[in-house]
Amino acid sequence: MALEFERPILELEEKIRALEATAREQQLDLSEEIGLLKEKLARLEREIFQGLTPWQRVQLARAPGRPTTLDVAEGIFEAYAELKGDRAFADDPAVVGGVARLEGRPVVFVGHQKGRNTKENIARNFGMPHPEGYRKAMRLMDLADKEGVPFLAFIDTPGAYPGISAEERGQAWVIARSIQRMSRLRVPAVAVILGEGGSGGALAIGVGNRVLIMENAWYSVISPESCAAILWHDAKEAERAAAALKLTARDLLALGVVDRVVPEPGGGAHRNPEAALAELKRALLESLEELAGLDPDALWQDRYRRFRGLGAYQES
Amino acid sequence: MALDRLFRRRRTRGGGREVPELWVRCPGCDAQVYKRDLEQSLWVCPECGYHHRVPVETYVAILADEGSFEPTTGAIRPTDPLGFVDTEPYPERLARYQKKTGRPDAIYGGRAAIGGVPSVLLVMDYAFAGGSMGSVVGEEIARGAELAAREDRALVIVTASGGARMQEGALSLMQMAKTTMALDLVFQKRLPYLAILTDPTTGGVTASFATLADVILAEPGALIGFAGPRVIKQTIRQDLPEGFQRAEFLKKHGLVDEVVDRRKLKETVVRLLRLTYPGEADGA
Ligand SMILES: [Zn+2]
Numbered sequence: 001m002a003l004e005f006e007r008p009i010l011e012l013e014e015k016i017r018a019l020e021a022t023a024r025e026q027q028l029d030l031s032e033e034i035g036l037l038k039e040k041l042a043r044l045e046r047e048i049f050q051g052l053t054p055w056q057r058v059q060l061a062r063a064p065g066r067p068t069t070l071d072v073a074e075g076i077f078e079a080y081a082e083l084k085g086d087r088a089f090a091d092d093p094a095v096v097g098g099v100a101r102l103e104g105r106p107v108v109f110v111g112h113q114k115g116r117n118t119k120e121n122i123a124r125n126f127g128m129p130h131p132e133g134y135r136k137a138m139r140l141m142d143l144a145d146k147e148g149v150p151f152l153a154f155i156d157t158p159g160a161y162p163g164i165s166a167e168e169r170g171q172a173w174v175i176a177r178s179i180q181r182m183s184r185l186r187v188p189a190v191a192v193i194l195g196e197g198g199s200g201g202a203l204a205i206g207v208g209n210r211v212l213i214m215e216n217a218w219y220s221v222i223s224p225e226s227c228a229a230i231l232w233h234d235a236k237e238a239e240r241a242a243a244a245l246k247l248t249a250r251d252l253l254a255l256g257v258v259d260r261v262v263p264e265p266g267g268g269a270h271r272n273p274e275a276a277l278a279e280l281k282r283a284l285l286e287s288l289e290e291l292a293g294l295d296p297d298a299l300w301q302d303r304y305r306r307f308r309g310l311g312a313y314q315e316s
Numbered sequence: 317m318a319l320d321r322l323f324r325r326r327r328t329r330g331g332g333r334e335v336p337e338l339w340v341r342c343p344g345c346d347a348q349v350y351k352r353d354l355e356q357s358l359w360v361c362p363e364c365g366y367h368h369r370v371p372v373e374t375y376v377a378i379l380a381d382e383g384s385f386e387p388t389t390g391a392i393r394p395t396d397p398l399g400f401v402d403t404e405p406y407p408e409r410l411a412r413y414q415k416k417t418g419r420p421d422a423i424y425g426g427r428a429a430i431g432g433v434p435s436v437l438l439v440m441d442y443a444f445a446g447g448s449m450g451s452v453v454g455e456e457i458a459r460g461a462e463l464a465a466r467e468d469r470a471l472v473i474v475t476a477s478g479g480a481r482m483q484e485g486a487l488s489l490m491q492m493a494k495t496t497m498a499l500d501l502v503f504q505k506r507l508p509y510l511a512i513l514t515d516p517t518t519g520g521v522t523a524s525f526a527t528l529a530d531v532i533l534a535e536p537g538a539l540i541g542f543a544g545p546r547v548i549k550q551t552i553r554q555d556l557p558e559g560f561q562r563a564e565f566l567k568k569h570g571l572v573d574e575v576v577d578r579r580k581l582k583e584t585v586v587r588l589l590r591l592t593y594p595g596e597a598d599g600a
Contacts, residue, residue, distance in 0.1 A: 311451030315392055
């Protein structure tokens with residue numbers, strides 16, 4: 001299931017593998033040829049990835065194999081335990097979280113959870129939470145405050161689930177509460193957009209002192225498809241909408257919506273998750289270090305200033 | 317939509333052809349209602365109780381004690397941070413709405429006394445880009461909350477919005493966090509915040525400041541929710557139940573305190589503010 005623009009890279013990789021196999025089988029020294037092809041591969045990868053359109057990045061953000069929240073937990077924590085349930089209605093499989101150790105320090109984490117395949121994705125509702133998912137997130141924020149340990153949030157959702165039961169149980173109300181609860185944390189909070197940052201359902205766990213974003217993730221007020229359906233009356237215009245929304249990591253950094261872009265390895269995080277997670281871990285530790293000296297009031301002030309200052313307008 | 321037709325007719329008036337608009341057809345019960353009667357009843361159908369949409373000034377007139385209102389919004393104007401172009405460039409869209417409504421963006425408000433309770437009253441304008449929340453609406457809400465906190469006023473917000481404004485991208489999304497956090501200044505001073513949700517209130521407005529009020533009132537029949545009914549229908553591929561996402565449905569599900577007829581709105585708000593405002597209720 002390669003993405004269209006990945007094909008030339010994959011083809012070249014295939015060629016290199018074939019050449020390596022030939023060299024092995026026939027005991028030939030093809031190291032020069034292989035070396036040249038590998039250089040060419042690196043060049044090609046750079047070229048393709050530097051010129052990615054916003055829509056191509058949206059596709060990367062959704063690519064199978066991209067690290068999910070549980071992959072992040074496996075990859076960056078020495079140990080973790082998942083905690084389940086909202087203590088009111090249900091356990092939402094689209095949101096996961098728990099307690100963990102990050103380089104020896106205790107943390108509480110939460111994140112949207114997509115499936116790694118279709119079956120899992122259906123079970124996870126494609127990472128689209130119901131109200132109980134946000135109540136689970138708030139319960140974990142309470143725990144972080146109680147324990148006095150940093151709170152980490154991993155964002156990866158197309159949006160909160162738009163369904164009858166979600167509305168009946170106050171989807172909007174609970175998202176608002178979650179935004180409020182997170183803004184009131186008395187511990188350092190760092191949010192990372194891992195893949196998709198779809199609207200209020202993403203922001204509900206996005207009110208960090210620091211907001212990081214993976215290089216090929218997106219974050220916006222609406223998905224490109226929905227935006228296209230409303231403004232152009234055609235979901236197929238998603239490519240145009242993706243460009244218009246300025247939803248890429250670099251655009252968001254320029255707008256001040258995110259504080260730091262976490263670089264992804266050549267070819268994207270889905271092709272080399274270990275390298276991507278190593279970069280992410282480093283960025284998280286540095287962000288926590290920056291916040292280490294701040295007391296609860298200073299942390300609130302810091303968050304208030306950060307979000308209070310966002311927006312573009314003219315005094316007249 | 318009936319109200320649109322009404323506005324159009326009013327506009328053609330100046331064109332020379334005098335069209336007498338003595339009667340308005342009610343979308344709720346189909347009755348022809350005498351316009352002066354409708355005005356008398358704050359645009360609530362005397363036959364069936366249907367609530368017509370009304371201009372923001374009407375809410376100010378209903379809620380603010382006579383002579384007490386002093387506008388504070390309007391000093392800031394929207395820009396085009398993304399260089400957004402869809403079927404028309406965003407600045408042209410804005411100019412059109414500014415001309416239509418006479419204000420820089422989708423919100424109007426200021427200091428007011430409500431039943432003697434010093435308040436900040438903010439009203440969202442659905443006629444301006446569907447009441448969508450971009451940077452200016454978010455900033456005005458935040459400033460309104462800060463003003464209420466600074467001057468020990470109650471905060472009263474009348475909402476009407478399709479949600480966050482697409483043309484300002486992630487910056488619109490950030491207004492949800494900004495407005496939510498600004499409310500904390502009001503709460504820290506133990507001042508009351510009352511929200512009145514009118515038709516429609518959806519998306520990022522419902523999922524932020526609108527539903528964080530101490531008391532949430534809703535107008536009868538108002539559509540209120542996170543996702544719009546069309547999106548839900550597309551997602552679940554089935555018809556939505558009768559009355560879904562309407563004010564009465566939300567009350568039944570415990571999400572709003574009361575559904576209040578516009579003709580009773582002022583007395584309801586005054587009673588609630590007097591019961592929750594910690595200071596003296598005797599003026600602005
Ligand atoms: Zn009627």
